[in-house]
Amino acid sequence: MSTRTLAVVSAGLSVPSSTRLLADRLTTATTEALRERGLPVTVEVVELRQHARDLADNLLTGFPNEALRGAVDTVVGADGLIAVTPVFSASYSGLFKTFFDVLDKDALTGKPVLLGATAGTARHSLVLEHAMRPLFAYLRSTVAPTAVFAASEDWAGGDAGTPALTGRVQRAAGELADLVAARPPAAPADPFADPTTSFEDLLRGA
Amino acid sequence: MQFGIFTVSDITTDPTTGRTPTEAERLQAVLTIAQKAEEVGLDVFALGEHHNPPFFSSSPTTTLAWIAAKTQKLLLSTSTTLITTNDPVKIAEDYAMLQHLAGGRVDLMMGRGNTGPVYPWFGQDIRNGLELAVENYALLRRLWTEDVVDWQGKHRTPLQGFTSTPRPLDGVPPFVWHGSIRSPQIAEQAAFYGDGFFHNHIFWPPEHTQRMVEFYRRRYEHYGHGAADQAIVGLGGQVFMRKNSQDAVDEFRPYFDNAPVYGHGPSLEDFSRETPLTVGSPQQVIERTLGFRDYVGDYQRQLFLIDHAGLPLKTVLEQLDILGEEVVPVLREEFAALKPAHVPDAPTHASRVAAAGGAKDSTVHAEGDSVTGRTVETATR
Numbered sequence: 001m002s003t004r005t006l007a008v009v010s011a012g013l014s015v016p017s018s019t020r021l022l023a024d025r026l027t028t029a030t031t032e033a034l035r036e037r038g039l040p041v042t043v044e045v046v047e048l049r050q051h052a053r054d055l056a057d058n059l060l061t062g063f064p065n066e067a068l069r070g071a072v073d074t075v076v077g078a079d080g081l082i083a084v085t086p087v088f089s090a091s092y093s094g095l096f097k098t099f100f101d102v103l104d105k106d107a108l109t110g111k112p113v114l115l116g117a118t119a120g121t122a123r124h125s126l127v128l129e130h131a132m133r134p135l136f137a138y139l140r141s142t143v144a145p146t147a148v149f150a151a152s153e154d155w156a157g158g159d160a161g162t163p164a165l166t167g168r169v170q171r172a173a174g175e176l177a178d179l180v181a182a183r184p185p186a187a188p189a190d191p192f193a194d195p196t197t198s199f200e201d202l203l204r205g206a
Numbered sequence: 207m208q209f210g211i212f213t214v215s216d217i218t219t220d221p222t223t224g225r226t227p228t229e230a231e232r233l234q235a236v237l238t239i240a241q242k243a244e245e246v247g248l249d250v251f252a253l254g255e256h257h258n259p260p261f262f263s264s265s266p267t268t269t270l271a272w273i274a275a276k277t278q279k280l281l282l283s284t285s286t287t288l289i290t291t292n293d294p295v296k297i298a299e300d301y302a303m304l305q306h307l308a309g310g311r312v313d314l315m316m317g318r319g320n321t322g323p324v325y326p327w328f329g330q331d332i333r334n335g336l337e338l339a340v341e342n343y344a345l346l347r348r349l350w351t352e353d354v355v356d357w358q359g360k361h362r363t364p365l366q367g368f369t370s371t372p373r374p375l376d377g378v379p380p381f382v383w384h385g386s387i388r389s390p391q392i393a394e395q396a397a398f399y400g401d402g403f404f405h406n407h408i409f410w411p412p413e414h415t416q417r418m419v420e421f422y423r424r425r426y427e428h429y430g431h432g433a434a435d436q437a438i439v440g441l442g443g444q445v446f447m448r449k450n451s452q453d454a455v456d457e458f459r460p461y462f463d464n465a466p467v468y469g470h471g472p473s474l475e476d477f478s479r480e481t482p483l484t485v486g487s488p489q490q491v492i493e494r495t496l497g498f499r500d501y502v503g504d505y506q507r508q509l510f511l512i513d514h515a516g517l518p519l520k521t522v523l524e525q526l527d528i529l530g531e532e533v534v535p536v537l538r539e540e541f542a543a544l545k546p547a548h549v550p551d552a553p554t555h556a557s558r559v560a561a562a563g564g565a566k567d568s569t570v571h572a573e574g575d576s577v578t579g580r581t582v583e584t585a586t587r
Contacts, residue, residue: 060471063410063411065472065476066480192420192421202340203344
């Protein structure tokens with residue numbers, strides 16, 4: 001079976017960050033789930049903190065600089081994406097949003113995506129459903145049904161009323177692995193390939 | 207190879223003095239810059255078209271006609287002519303008129319324009335940008351090459367028995383370039399017609415220009431206009447020069463840091479590395495410019511942006527002196543020595559008239575079309 005690539009976008013700001021911690025848990029579980037399905041995996045992690053200035057530059061210049069270009073190509077070319085953000089002011093962080101703002105609007109169409117978010121309290125957990133899921137719906141990605149939220153308390157086993165973080169991570173990873181396994185390996189479209197519509201047709205259509 | 211300058215006609219505050227020129231001052235400055243371009247031996251002056259502040263150049267043919275009257279050799283062009291929101295009938299009329307006034311020293315660069323509100327201001331929709339570029343340009347070509355045009359399309363009132371006057375000078379329309387930063391469809395359009403392709407080559411990394419030009423060349427050959435390396439390519443570029451490169455960097459930095467497009471973003475050093483911007487000595491500009499050929503092949507036209515971001519007129523004129531005295535003569539010689547014989551020069555009115563088998567009077571007299579014998583009356587009957 002051909003190797004699949006998994007891109008991981010983490011928007012945590014502190015080093016180490018609980019956002020990256022959650023991203024790593026999701027990545028490990030997804031890698032394991034794909035291996036169980038007979039698919040070897042290559043993982044590429046994009047820490048947005050390292051691209052904070054690159055992203056601001058991209059907003060102004062309209063193109064990603066060399067450092068950011070590598071991160072963009074990694075995410076756009078991957079077979080699956082794990083995207084994790086801290087909750088800032090009732091939503092994903094501005095840094096997280098900026099990364100997805102500078103991608104072409106069609107760049108993530110159909111891409112299997114697993115969403116994750118972190119915050120100090122579980123009262124922010126619906127950010128996954130009210131902010132993150134609509135963003136990826138707009139981008140026409142295929143989002144795994146389970147999105148994983150980790151509050152501070154989850155790192156100590158969570159409260160008694162909810163399944164442990166590990167269980168949610170496993171379920172989400174299995175869903176992402178199913179989505180990735182169901183698709184052929186990613187082959188990005190080449191905008192400079194010979195056009196499939198002739199210019200004569202364009203003229204007639206005009 | 208042709209060398210020249212292109213301007214966007216921005217009225218920008220000089221960040222070193224805090225002073226903003228008036229429209230009248232800036233407009234006069236651009237006229238002075240154009241005349242200076244001829245004086246220092248450049249070949250081309252290209253003027254942008256915009257319909258919103260901080261730009262003044264809404265009526266390029268008026269400005270270019272004035273410059274034509276004040277110059278003898280300078281080739282006048284546009285950067286760009288809005289093929290989407292201008293009526294193609296007015297473009298046909300205006301630029302044929304300019305072509306006569308300038309004795310053939312005119313070509314055009316078509317662009318779609320990226321200022322959203324300009325489309326609705328001119329009754330169009332930016333979502334139709336590509337479609338407008340295709341339809342309007344197809345009509346423009348017919349208006350220049352056919353004496354009496356019957357036409358019906360999607361974005362403009364139909365025409366019955368319409369003759370665009372004046373007819374192109376000597377029966378040969380101005381050469382057309384198509385400019386696009388990132389749309390392969392526009393490179394395809396240029397290739398389809400065998401027109402020129404111009405890449406702005408200022409704001410984006412050179413790899414991007416390279417891919418666009420490669421695509422255009424490949425498609426030019428596909429459509430049977432010649433070999434890929436015979437396609438007609440133009441590039442932009444942005445330079446600032448002083449004798450000592452550190453002086454150039456120190457003087458240009460505040461203009462860069464506050465420039466309307468990329469200011470307050472990447473550093474001058476980062477942007478110089480990522481894009482073709484060259485700030486330094488004349489020798490550095492020569493070396494960088496010669497390097498463009500490594501990724502686009504032998505090309506026909508090089509235009510420099512030298513007058514934006516609030517740079518004072520005196521400085522711009524000094525830049526023109528350096529270009530004319532130290533940079534362009536060397537580039538001319540070096541590029542010419544590298545260019546194989548089968549690669550053509552940029553088309554001019556003279557070369558296009560010669561290719562058409564000589565000049566012909568194309569006047570359409572009121573009695574009718576010399577080919578079909580049709581008149582306005584018979585065509586609409």
